[in-house]
Amino acid sequence: MDWLTIITNLLPLLPGGGGQAGALAQIAADLIQRIKSQSGMTTEQILDRAGVTLDDNKRMLLEDLERLQGANP
């Protein structure tokens, strides 16, 4: 994987990379930490985590969709 591309793209969102401290910096840091944590996990664990995240993503997006369509019918 092009890890360098991923990290290079996210670093500018971090305070040390030119970004500002705040929610987006934390989100970028969490994503880098997630990628980093794969090295201590089995392949099965990585796939399981991906499945949980995808289910969580769907739930969050459906919540957002309901809220936004309620505001902009």
Add this chain to the structure above:
Amino acid sequence: MKPRRIPKLHILGLVVFSLLLTACPQENPNDPLRKYAKAVDNMAGAINSMIRAKRSLASDGRITPAEDLTLTKALLVANEAVSVFHKRVKSLTAAPDASTKAELISLLNNVTTAVDDLNNQGVIGVGNAESKQKLARFIATLKAAITVFSGL
């Protein structure tokens, strides 16, 4: 005596070096599915990050409700495409043969199309230039994860 300060650039360099050491281990040839698992996990994580980023930008008024709605719909399609791909990768028990590779390529094409639509319809349409630039960084992460499969 003034305390000696370490330049920010040096700290950044150390962070990058440490990340590269831990995030770029040699793939185990006895586990050919590992790189696919990591790439799918990165796609799931990047979509999750983008949802959180979009929520943060919306709550700060840096994207409009209409832009938020367009992004949400496009993210749902992308998340569904990755979910289908994830299920297929999870069902693999060995390195994919030719017919499985063809199937994976077809599923991956759906992911690529969904991510392109997310970019073209969602991110590029964001009016606030700074918000657009930040969201584009997560799109780049998704695209980098997809490139893992270019060798299929």
